[in-house]
Amino acid sequence: MAELVFFSGTMDCGKSTLALQMDHNHRARSRVGLIFTKLDRMGESVLSSRLGLSTEAHEVTDELDFWDVVVDHLTHGHRADYLICDEAQFYTAEQIEQLARIVDELGIDVNCFGITADFRTELFPGAKRLFELADRVQVLQVAALCWCGARATHNARIIDGVMVVEGEQVVVGDTAAASATLVEYEVLCRRHYMRRMNSHAARMASATPDVLPFDLDVCPVPPRD
Numbered sequence: 001m002a003e004l005v006f007f008s009g010t011m012d013c014g015k016s017t018l019a020l021q022m023d024h025n026h027r028a029r030s031r032v033g034l035i036f037t038k039l040d041r042m043g044e045s046v047l048s049s050r051l052g053l054s055t056e057a058h059e060v061t062d063e064l065d066f067w068d069v070v071v072d073h074l075t076h077g078h079r080a081d082y083l084i085c086d087e088a089q090f091y092t093a094e095q096i097e098q099l100a101r102i103v104d105e106l107g108i109d110v111n112c113f114g115i116t117a118d119f120r121t122e123l124f125p126g127a128k129r130l131f132e133l134a135d136r137v138q139v140l141q142v143a144a145l146c147w148c149g150a151r152a153t154h155n156a157r158i159i160d161g162v163m164v165v166e167g168e169q170v171v172v173g174d175t176a177a178a179s180a181t182l183v184e185y186e187v188l189c190r191r192h193y194m195r196r197m198n199s200h201a202a203r204m205a206s207a208t209p210d211v212l213p214f215d216l217d218v219c220p221v222p223p224r225d
């Protein structure tokens with residue numbers, strides 16, 4: 001029985017590495033898959049992991065119709081045993097519905113990989129629809145770590161070293177935009193997310209070595225704005 005599975009986690013938890021490993025395992029058993037991704041940090045039409053591995057992939061645009069792509073692939077005489085869909089949080093709700101239809105009507109396994117919530121702690125549309133429709137949601141067990149060493153559960157957006165909680169939902173990181181602002185992402189534990197205490201802020205706050213370890217109580221939770 002084919003399944004729609006959502007492998008979810010924070011950034012840096014090894015999702016793309018697992019996606020590549022899964023593709024490798026299927027190929028080793030002579031199974032044929034289609035790989036999709038969106039806004040990969042290495043550029044268009046490539047699925048890459050932070051460990052340095054990468055493979056070619058179909059780039060998902062908002063206009064892409066998964067059903068059409070897969071049916072077209074099959075009617076041209078090609079095989080498809082499974083789909084691997086990375087960065088699925090960025091897909092539209094309609095695209096997740098297309099993936100569910102591929103599972104149900106074509107009997108093809110669809111494995112989606114993605115983060116759940118954005119830098120404001122709100123669900124991405126693709127992740128939300130996957131929670132609603134997936135046969136299984138699997139939370140990845142390779143825990144990303146906050147700078148304090150606790151398990152990181154939240155994705156923070158950092159602009160020029162300062163954590164922000166407002167702005168566009170999707171801004172690709174590690175890029176210095178024309179405005180010369182540097183957008184980065186950092187995974188934090190909830191405690192430090194709520195206190196807006198990213199690693200840079202923590203370093204600044206503990207500049208004198210004798211106040212280490214950093215005392216949480218001196219960084220109260222900022223009021224909601």
Ligand SMILES: [Zn+2]
Pocket residue numbers: 146147148149150188189190191192
């Ligand atoms: Zn922490």
